[in-house]
Amino acid sequence: MTHDVQAxxxxxxxxxxxxxxxxxxxxxxxxxxxxxxxxxxxxxxRECLAHLIEHGYVLPRGDGYALGPHTFEVEY
Structure with a gap:
């Protein structure tokens, strides 16, 4: 899946x-x-998570969330 951070x-x-x-x-x-x-x-x-999951950036994991494969860096 190609990720488009601009989306x-x-x-x-x-x-x-x-x-x-x-x-x-x-x-x-x-x-x-x-x-x-x-x-x-x-x-x-929840709305953001749904969008992030739809694009593959975040994955549901158990009762929480994990990062999906990503092609850009974030600062946190």
Whole structure:
């Protein structure tokens, strides 16, 4: 799958960075942790996660989320 980072909104990237940060620290990201880390509402985080999953940037894993294959770096 070819990833097009330009297809992501600034909010999507913000949530992606939160997933990346939690994945590095904890091996995965929980929805509650992403809501806390992003400062967004649960609904906003869920919408971003759906978009990120659709494009392969984030993968559902157990009851949380992990990074999918990625072709760009983020700062977190």
């Amino acid at each position: 992501l909104s600034d909010v999507d990237i913000h949530v992606y960075e939160a997933v990346a940060s939690q994945a590095v620290e904890h091996g995965g990201a929980s929805l509650a942790g992403l809501v806390r880390a992003s400062g967004l509402t649960e609904e906003e985080v």
